[in-house]
Amino acid sequence: MPSVEILSRIQFAFTIAFHYIYPPLSIGLGVCLVIMEGLYLKTGLLLYKDITRFWIKIFALIFGIGVATGIVMEFEFGTNWATYSHYVGDIFGSALAAEGIFAFAMESAFLGVLLFGWNKVNKGVHFFSTCMVALGSIFSALWIVIANSWQQTPAGFRIEGEGLKARAVVTDFWEMVLNPSSVDRFSHVIIGAFLAGSFLVISVGAWYILKERHIKHAQAMFKVGLSVAAVAALLQLFTGHRSAHYVSKYQPEKLAAMEGHYDSSAVAPMYIVGWVDNKAEKTTGIKIPGGLSFLTHNSFSAPVQGLNATPKEERPTAVNFVFQMYHIMISIGVALIALTIFGVVLLWKNKLFNKRWLMIIFCWSVLLPQIANQVGWYAAEVGRQPWVVYKLLKTSDALSKKVTADQVMFSLILFTFVYVVLFALFIYLLNRKIQHGPDISEHAESEYDGYYHDNITFHPTKL
Known part of the structure; x- marks a missing residue:
């Protein structure tokens, strides 16, 4: 049987990966809801009210599953990772307390108005509630990313005690919050969440268009989703570049693992695809000579610190895994940029909604941001090993x-069973809501045509 450390890492990775399906969807969907309801207030068109109410129901489902799956991880900190919890309790406690007070409470309170306040408060108050829910979800992500970023680049603390009694204590709250990686990591994570939520909207809109159902509503929600996705995809290129700079400065061995770069200090290529042989300390594949040097130092001839500059016991062992996860994330990011730009160009030419093959691609595209978000975290967290708190606490020393x-194996099997059932329930309920579709207000589609003079229809026989 695997060791307690391996099983505990697998269990935490599984539970947090499952949980992380939902927060990015709710964050991105919250932004789309603000735009949809804002368009309803601006234009007065019932069509925008219809799609806003439809997506609010899906938002509530995602929010509920996200809350349920997030609670589990807090218990794991105490059961599997007691030494870690003692060590970082003062840091994590302050960040998670701020998340609960300033983010989760606000999001939960205004969610009630969002769901049940359509006929009980005026339009302005309801729109304000929508904005607060969206802002609350973003703030929630902010504090969680701050807590995680502190583990990557610790700051604003001192160590009290020794051995098993040692613990990190906050000395400067804002230095801890604004640790060297928190801003870059938060921007990268939140843009990824915008992509996840917006592509869910795009996917459902594309499915309705393919099925020739709720055509005007589907086109309207598709346009909102595509607008958010196009901006987010381009911004992710910038935030990814910024993240590479911070990793090269503060966690050079992680960046070296991401590109399979072993030479202690040499010009480093950037691989398009490749394979890492960690035993032979060799990487093969298609590469851009000096590409990593340019990415991190804006020079194709600048040396980049490689894995051999770090003792073997202090650098990641699963180098090929980190390499592959990182490159999958990059490949998907490039694909999302190309797909959204292509969609925007066709929308501008009024040729988007009558291409069946493209609607099929957009229908399945909902999976791409989810995969990119997951593998990005795998690369970041596995690339940090063997440290759970960088250069301060090793993962092997953080266990209960x-x-x-x-005991860990039994709980892992139990979690797997429960989460499979929970995921099946989520898919079932989500499918029911999508199959039902938005409740169409009388004259909503004719109002939309009259306002936009948009008579694009979907004709499968012409494709």
């Missing part, structure tokens, strides 16, 4: 001392 491998 009383937990056995049998």
Whole structure:
């Protein structure tokens, strides 16, 4: 049987990866809801009210599953990672308390108005509630990313005690919050969330168009989703570049693992695709000579610190895994940029909604941001190993001392069963809501045609 450390890492990775399906969807969907309801207030068109109410129901479903799956991880900190919890409790406690007070409470309170306030408050108050829910979800992500970023680049603390009694104590709250990686990592994470939510909207709109259902509503929601996705995809290129700079400065061995770069200090290529042989310390594949040097130092001839500059016991061992996850994320990011720009160009030419093959691609595109978000986190967290708190606390030292491998294996099997059932329930409920579609207000589609003079229709026989 695998060790307690391996099983505990697998269990936490599984539970947090499952949980992370939902927060990015709710964050991105919250932004789309603000735009949809804002268009309703600006134009007065019932069509925008219809699609806003439709997506609010889906938002509530995603929010509920996200809350349920997020609670589990807090218990894991105490059961599997007690030494870690003692070590970072003062840091994590302050960040998670801020998340609960300033973000989750606000999001939950205004969600009630968002769901049940359509006929109980005026339009302005309801729109304000929509904005607060969207802002609350973003703030929630902010504090979680701050807590995680502190583990990557610790700042604003001192160590009290020694050995198992050692713990990090906050000395400067704002230095801890604004640690060297928090801003770059938050921007990268939040843009990824915008992509996840907007592509869900795009996917459902494309599905309705393919099925020739709710055509005007589908086109309207598709346009909103595509607008958010196009901006986010281009911004992600910038935030990804910024993230590479911070990693090269503060976690050079992680960046070296991401590109399979072993030479202690040499010009580094950037691989398009490749394979890393960690035993031979060799990477093969299609590469851009000096590409990583340019990405991190704006020079094709600048040396980049490689894995051999770090002792073997202090650098990641799963180098090929980190390499592959990082490159999958990059490939998907490029594909999303190309797909959204192509969609915007066709929309501008009024040729988007009568291309069946493209609607099929957009229908399945909902999977791409989710995969990119997941593998991006895998690369970031596995690339940080063997440290759970960078250069301060190793993962092997962060475990609970009383937990056995049998206990972790049993809970892992139980979590797997429960989460499979929960995911099946989520898909079932989501499918029911999508199959039902938006409740169409009388004259909504004719109002839309009269306002926009948009008579684009979908004709499968012409494709």
